[in-house]
Amino acid sequence: MSAEVTSRVIRIALCGNPNSGKSTIFNYLTGLRQKVANYPGVTVSAHTGNFSLSENPDTEYSIIDVPGSYSLSAMSPDEYVAVQTLIGSLDRDKSQDGDPGSALDLVLVVLDASNLDRGLYLLAQIAEAGIPTVVVLNQIDIAERRSIRVNENKLSEIIGLPVISAVAHKGRGLDRLKELIANHTQIPPAKSLHRFNTDVESFLKEYGISNNVNQTASMSRPELIRALFDRRGPAEGRFLRINQDHASEKLEKLRGHLAKEYRGLPFAEAYPLAKTMSEIAEKVISHTGKKRVSGTDKIDSIVLHRFWGPLILLGIMVIVFQSIFTWAEPLMNLIDSGTSAVGAFIGSMIPEGALRSLIVDGVIGGVGSVIIFLPQIIILFFFLGLLEDSGYLPRASFIVDRLFRWCGLSGKSFVPMLSSFACAIPGIMATRVIESRRQRLLTILVAPLMSCSARLPIYAVLVSAFIPFQSYFGIFNSQGLTLVGLYALGMVVAVIVSLTLKATALKGESESFVMELPTFKAPTLKGIWIRVSISASAFLKRAGTVIFAVTIVVWALSYYPRSPELQSAYDTQVAQIEQQSAASLNSVNNSDSLIQVLSNQLAGENLRQSYIGRMGHTLEPVFRPLGWDWKITIAALSAFPAREVVIATLGTIYNLGKGQDETSGSLVAKLREATWDDGELAGQPVFNVAVAISLMVFFALCAQCGSTLAVIQRETNSWFWPAFVFTYMTTLAYLASWGAYNLVQALGF
Amino acid sequence: MTKLSNVEQGQTVRVVSIEESNVGRRLVEMGVYPGRSISMVRRAPFSDPIEYAVGEACLSLRESEADLVYVEDV
Numbered sequence A: 001m002s003a004e005v006t007s008r009v010i011r012i013a014l015c016g017n018p019n020s021g022k023s024t025i026f027n028y029l030t031g032l033r034q035k036v037a038n039y040p041g042v043t044v045s046a047h048t049g050n051f052s053l054s055e056n057p058d059t060e061y062s063i064i065d066v067p068g069s070y071s072l073s074a075m076s077p078d079e080y081v082a083v084q085t086l087i088g089s090l091d092r093d094k095s096q097d098g099d100p101g102s103a104l105d106l107v108l109v110v111l112d113a114s115n116l117d118r119g120l121y122l123l124a125q126i127a128e129a130g131i132p133t134v135v136v137l138n139q140i141d142i143a144e145r146r147s148i149r150v151n152e153n154k155l156s157e158i159i160g161l162p163v164i165s166a167v168a169h170k171g172r173g174l175d176r177l178k179e180l181i182a183n184h185t186q187i188p189p190a191k192s193l194h195r196f197n198t199d200v201e202s203f204l205k206e207y208g209i210s211n212n213v214n215q216t217a218s219m220s221r222p223e224l225i226r227a228l229f230d231r232r233g234p235a236e237g238r239f240l241r242i243n244q245d246h247a248s249e250k251l252e253k254l255r256g257h258l259a260k261e262y263r264g265l266p267f268a269e270a271y272p273l274a275k276t277m278s279e280i281a282e283k284v285i286s287h288t289g290k291k292r293v294s295g296t297d298k299i300d301s302i303v304l305h306r307f308w309g310p311l312i313l314l315g316i317m318v319i320v321f322q323s324i325f326t327w328a329e330p331l332m333n334l335i336d337s338g339t340s341a342v343g344a345f346i347g348s349m350i351p352e353g354a355l356r357s358l359i360v361d362g363v364i365g366g367v368g369s370v371i372i373f374l375p376q377i378i379i380l381f382f383f384l385g386l387l388e389d390s391g392y393l394p395r396a397s398f399i400v401d402r403l404f405r406w407c408g409l410s411g412k413s414f415v416p417m418l419s420s421f422a423c424a425i426p427g428i429m430a431t432r433v434i435e436s437r438r439q440r441l442l443t444i445l446v447a448p449l450m451s452c453s454a455r456l457p458i459y460a461v462l463v464s465a466f467i468p469f470q471s472y473f474g475i476f477n478s479q480g481l482t483l484v485g486l487y488a489l490g491m492v493v494a495v496i497v498s499l500t501l502k503a504t505a506l507k508g509e510s511e512s513f514v515m516e517l518p519t520f521k522a523p524t525l526k527g528i529w530i531r532v533s534i535s536a537s538a539f540l541k542r543a544g545t546v547i548f549a550v551t552i553v554v555w556a557l558s559y560y561p562r563s564p565e566l567q568s569a570y571d572t573q574v575a576q577i578e579q580q581s582a583a584s585l586n587s588v589n590n591s592d593s594l595i596q597v598l599s600n601q602l603a604g605e606n607l608r609q610s611y612i613g614r615m616g617h618t619l620e621p622v623f624r625p626l627g628w629d630w631k632i633t634i635a636a637l638s639a640f641p642a643r644e645v646v647i648a649t650l651g652t653i654y655n656l657g658k659g660q661d662e663t664s665g666s667l668v669a670k671l672r673e674a675t676w677d678d679g680e681l682a683g684q685p686v687f688n689v690a691v692a693i694s695l696m697v698f699f700a701l702c703a704q705c706g707s708t709l710a711v712i713q714r715e716t717n718s719w720f721w722p723a724f725v726f727t728y729m730t731t732l733a734y735l736a737s738w739g740a741y742n743l744v745q746a747l748g749f
Numbered sequence B: 001m002t003k004l005s006n007v008e009q010g011q012t013v014r015v016v017s018i019e020e021s022n023v024g025r026r027l028v029e030m031g032v033y034p035g036r037s038i039s040m041v042r043r044a045p046f047s048d049p050i051e052y053a054v055g056e057a058c059l060s061l062r063e064s065e066a067d068l069v070y071v072e073d074v
């Protein structure tokens, strides 16, 4: 028996109020990098990690980071996960089914020491499960700063469970937690901390496990409590299925009584429980000094100020997007000259032909021009990290709630929207904290309009190539402001779309906005580093996989087929020129440039005849109204799987369109030199301000991201919504791009 | 007895009762229940929502949600 027991995995669940520090503890124990940030609702789906302890090397532990919740009666999808984890494991009570791996062995409940009563409320609900439980009294550093002391021994005595004080982000107190986990068999199962009134208790007894003849089809106490108090909840359904006879009548009768006595059924659970818990909290808390005005209060009086608050918010947004552009510049130039040098070096090593073209034009020209944007990605996530860790984000929600509500969203949409500036995928996941289904859906539908970091590369290239630099007031400049304008465009369109949907398909009142404003904390370097490194490696991984793959396809389609006639015509012409120049010694320079012209012509002709050239010419008329030639058309279309590909495609196409010795040099330079192949504009530059803006507007609004559509499908559990997003965004992108092109031209640029 | 939404900035009051609703239950779970003292900290720049302090926590409630809570002077 003992061998079997020690070799199995010990299952642990981490529960607690939002923002209490669960993920911090999870990361400490597992060494994983689960996202930690200073606002409620960071973790929205249960994550599992494994670890082992030096005290107990043979045992493997598996720990679930449960999304934070205030109670087990769930209101939003992320909260329901917590209930499922706990009740789900109770469902399959250890003693009843043969599979011990399915039940929890240990629960860690994390309490925020400054808000003890609230944490105890959840603890009391969890304790009903009767699982061995350890209480982590976390954030005692903040409590101390507020002159609050919690007597951990006394608390442990009252609730009958081990309690440890901790400062999780510094690792303080967590060694003792490890010891306790290593000896988890000695931890007592939690016992009920609260007795309900006699009517409720006798109901729980009557239908509880011990009194039920048919043991396998009975409900545990916590599940029964949920069945009683959560009208139309999942537990109620099970209760009615299991207990026929008069159970339904009895349930309704008791509910009726309770609702009358407490003026609301939910309060029949909540009031007595809250009262008991606040009494416990009072017994163990002592105030060590007078309450001081905390730093948070002082900061709040500025950042939430009537007049300064919104201005500061606006200022922060402008600064973030400006610095993405200005700070990254030197680093990007460095990477740019690095990749160009590598390209030139490899080019000189490999003989001319398909292989050289694949490496220089395809891989380096394509993927290389995407990697340049690494610095911008890093800067963006650095700022997001600062904002998330400091605790400013919920304040921003507080400020904008009124405005967001006006367009059908809620202040809680702010964090998902802001995250979408980094990437729509975490942004859409973050909407799980929104309780109202309708507002959540609305947020999901407009989140992809926020300019994500994958759009930055194309903005950056086109802005620095075609928007003339002009400085205003010393701090602002035309290029930075154009970038801000593109971000603003996405937001404005999001408002319009949201208002339209609100007035038509998604009508309804806006719902609850009860939200906590957490204490301000100094961001930790480690926390920011985690975020930056995760996103940087994700970016590089994308460059190495999706973008790489699409680039190779694009290269092959633009390299093949090669026409032997063109090549031999070129060869004879070159031979002629060389003969002539050999005859007349004085025109050496002239013949070199003649050959260069010819080689450019050959390359251009080859590209035109390639598969991609033919496709591009066929499609060109569709995008001609936007000012695009066939190369831009192909580049934009190739970017539908992932936006950054556009840069890679432009890099490849322009490399292939050039003759030998001209493939080095930055993409910016190549775009500036690009000319129309044929038609009435032949020989004139393709790009000007109007074309650049038309292309950027298209990218700002178009749904060019397979992963985002997949996430929308998953989160809405429907194929209709991703199809809807794709259609409306692509249509809007085309129309807006057409409008922008004509407007800028009419303005005379 | 008055509604929580009518409480002036800086004033502290005691909770008497809450109207039945999902939001009401959430408020209790977050520490707003009969007998608790609660103070109004400030209104958001665009006047709604409103920030309240309960114990050591700061909560943001919309006016329509603060309407559900009845309070009395301490």
Ligand SMILES: Nc1nc2c(ncn2[C@@H]2O[C@H](COP(=O)(O)OP(=O)(O)OP(=O)(O)O)[C@@H](O)[C@H]2O)c(=O)[nH]1
Pocket: A016, A017, A018, A019, A020, A021, A022, A023, A024, A025, A035, A036, A037, A038, A039, A040, A041, A042, A043, A044, A067, A068, A069, A138, A139, A140, A141, A142, A166, A167, A168, A169, A170, A389, A521, A527
């Ligand atoms: N001062 C202080 N800060 C802490 C402590 N533990 C965690 N934090 C910080 O508190 C914030 C919230 O921590 P998380 O681990 O993300 O909290 P969580 O419980 O996972 O939150 P949700 O996922 O939203 O439910 C982060 O900014 C942490 O760095 C602590 O003991 N003291």
Ligand SMILES: [Mg+2]
Pocket: A022, A023, A024, A035, A036, A042, A043, A068
């Ligand atoms: Mg978390």
